[in-house]
Amino acid sequence: MPRSTTADDDSTDADDRDNALAEHQGTDIDHADDDPADLLAALDDADVNPLVVQLCETLVGTIEDLQERVEELEAQREKTHEIATSASGQAATNQSRLDDLEEDQEETHEVAKSAIASVAQMDTDTDLTEADQSGTEPSSSPLDFFANCREAKIKNVFVEESNRQNTYRAIKVAKAWPEFATERTDGSGVFMTRDDVETALVGTLGRQPHRQTVARVWDTLIDLGGADLVEKRRCIDSTQEATPILAMDMDTAEGLLEKRYVGLDLIDGSDQKASIGGVTPVVTGEPA
Numbered sequence: 499m500p501r502s503t504t505a506d507d508d509s510t511d512a513d514d515r516d517n518a519l520a521e522h523q524g525t526d527i528d529h530a531d532d533d534p535a536d537l538l539a540a541l542d543d544a545d546v547n548p549l550v551v552q553l554c555e556t557l558v559g560t561i562e563d564l565q566e567r568v569e570e571l572e573a574q575r576e577k578t579h580e581i582a583t584s585a586s587g588q589a590a591t592n593q594s595r596l597d598d599l600e601e602d603q604e605e606t607h608e609v610a611k612s613a614i615a616s617v618a619q620m621d622t623d624t625d626l627t628e629a630d631q632s633g634t635e636p637s638s639s640p641l642d643f644f645a646n647c648r649e650a651k652i653k654n655v656f657v658e659e660s661n662r663q664n665t666y667r668a669i670k671v672a673k674a675w676p677e678f679a680t681e682r683t684d685g686s687g688v689f690m691t692r693d694d695v696e697t698a699l700v701g702t703l704g705r706q707p708h709r710q711t712v713a714r715v716w717d718t719l720i721d722l723g724g725a726d727l728v729e730k731r732r733c734i735d736s737t738q739e740a741t742p743i744l745a746m747d748m749d750t751a752e753g754l755l756e757k758r759y760v761g762l763d764l765i766d767g768s769d770q771k772a773s774i775g776g777v778t779p780v781v782t783g784e785p786a
Contacts, residue, residue, distance in 0.1 A: 635758060638750070639724035644669050645754040647764065664711065668718040671698040672727070673754050675746070689732070689745040692716060719744055726750045 637643035644652050656666040671678075671690075678698040679688040690698075695716055699707040707715075720729055723744070731740035 637758075638753070639722065639726040641669065641672055641719070641722035641724070642726055642750070642753055643759070643764075644722070645673050646756055646758040646760070648760045664714045664718050665722070667699060667702055667711075668715045668722060670702050671695055671715060672719060672723075674698045674701065675751050675754070677701075679751070681748075685748060687745055687747040688751050689730075689743040691732075691741055691743055695719070695744075716744070 637646065652669060653666055656662045656669075675688050675690065678694045678701075679690045680694070681688050692712060696707060696712045699712060699715060719727055723746075726746060727750075728745050730743050730745050732743045733740040
């Protein structure tokens with residue numbers, strides 16, 4: 499009965515043939531870790547078909563090119579890793595600095611509010627004011643005073659001299675209430691939401707304001723408004739969340755547009771107070 503062959507038998511026969519061929523040609527195919535150049539030299543010494551030698555030389559050249567490419571990619575990967583590590587560390591440092599700046603800004607804002615209250619109290623205690631002497635009605639808050647002064651002078655004081663653009667913007671927004679505020683149904687006053695303030699700033703800046711700018715202008719309106727401008731919460735019904743608003747009575751709102759101090763030089767000599775958010779001596783209302 500003939501013997502049946504298996505895949506293992508075929509593999510063994512192939513290995514035997516390869517080993518016999520290698521022994522006949524004076525080569526050793528089991529040396530897989532030999533230098534390809536040494537293998538090529540052995541082929542040159544053996545009686546091997548030139549086409550086989552040429553093919554082997556091509557393969558050896560391809561292997562060497564691939565090895566060089568692998569080394570380049572490894573070097574590039576290490577460099578990329580170093581860059582990513584450095585960028586991550588820099589990002590963490592920048593975030594820490596940003597946190598410090600935000601804390602400083604909040605502290606500065608609190609100091610400014612305290613300065614406003616202190617200066618307002620000193621001004622309230624003044625018996626005679628320039629406005630009294632001119633027969634002009636005194637202002638009831640810093641916002642009422644600055645809104646009634648010449649706009650060019652206010653811009654010069656807060657923008658060009660003291661770099662307090664948000665104070666100038668707040669005054670502009672307050673004076674724009676006829677266009678952007680909502681009048682109460684009974685006509686007793688007006689109010690503005692944050693969206694109203696943001697829309698008014700678009701008209702002032704000519705572009706969409708940053709969210710932080712809207713928040714700072716909102717806070718500045720509260721600081722300048724004193725008792726004239728009150729922050730409240732408005733709720734239409736129980737199903738909706740209450741909305742923050744800045745409310746003024748109608749007399750106060752209309753008073754912002756009277757231009758009472760345009761012909762007077764009340765800002766002259768008061769730049770230092772204006773630069774720290776203080777009020778002029780014409781304010782007679784309660785300080786914020």
